[in-house]
Amino acid sequence: MGVYENIKHAIITEVYPPGFRLTEEALTKDWNVSRTPIREALKKLEFDGLITPLKRGFIVRTFSKEDLQQVYDLRALLESYAAAQAAMNRTEEDILFIQDAIRAYEIAMEIKEKDMDQNQAIVEANSRFHRGVINASCNNHVRDLIDKVVVLPLMFRSFYHFDQTDIDQSFQMHKTIARAIEENDPYRAKSAMEEHILRGRDFVLQHYESDATTVSQTID
Incomplete structure (x- = not known):
């Protein structure tokens, strides 16, 4: 990963938690790079809404329950x-990608069932599934808009609160969405995806009060 991706991942995983101050000097030491790539990364992270500027440096942004x-x-x-767009525009290659993401999720479920502290594989498989659906829509404008807002749910790390039943329900919703896309059923695909995201929203809001320190800008 590049410097931008590394710092972004550090914010998502709370190596740099909400309210943490970031400076060019400290980041160059953390990542052993010059200030130029750090400056470029900070500009992107500010554009993403992950950090806000201070008189000197930046601070990792925090978000309210209303923001979520x-x-x-x-x-x-x-x-x-x-x-819905994916159901109308998808190719066979898109279907294969989405199905591969579902298989990766299933494997990740087995890993997490044995060790509840293992979340990264679940997060990655989930992100891959949603990216596959978005790519299958063949709509770059929608992709750009989603890229702007999807970071917040990912950073709240809802999967870190999921028990095995929650994870299985998410998996089943993925299969329902994939089936609708494969069968060119835009109405069912749209309805299933909306339900899937709103379930994630309700779960996150339910846990907001008990885990407010992790509300820093995903997937569900």
């Missing part, structure tokens, strides 16, 4: 539309 609600609602709107 609004972003999840927007994500539900965008991704459900993308799922």
